[in-house]
Amino acid sequence: MMTGREGLFVFVSNRPLTASGILGLYRSRNDIETMFRDLKHGIDWRHARCTSEDAIRGRILISFLALFCMSMIRFLYPEFRSKTAESISEELSSFSLTVLVVDGEQKRRIFSNFGHIIRRLWYGKGSVPVPKAHGQTTIDGS
Secondary structure (H helix, E strand, O other): OOOOOOOOOOOOOOOOOOHHHHHHHHHHHHHHHHHHHHHHHHOOOOOOOOOOHHHHHHHHHHHHHHHHHHHHHHHHOHHHOOOOHHHHHHHHHOOEEEEEEEOOEEEEEEEEOOOHHHHHHHHOOOOOOOOOOOOOOOOOOO
16 A cells, blocks of 8 residues: 655666555565564574584474464464564463373373463464365365
């Protein structure tokens, strides 16, 4: 949406795009910048101390899965859309599970440090309706 208060932009491109199309591409770069910020700060992406290609690939996969989970939390729960990956990660990292074992037998599990996100995920009001694509069928046939 253009309001006339955008300022002066000069873009040079060899692609046949309209001015508003170029502006849209320029603005969409924010999604990529947000993802890299989330990688660096949200999941504490530090210099890799990996020595093998498989270890690096594994680290990238785990990082991708962590970002995907955070994105799904934001997508499925509108109240968390304004939270940064760093704040989501911080809250989820305080959650703990203690398993009480007596005589080698598990007696009970103790969950503690429930933050707002964990409470919403754990005690949510039933299942979360997941949007489906046109023509997609869910497992239960709906």
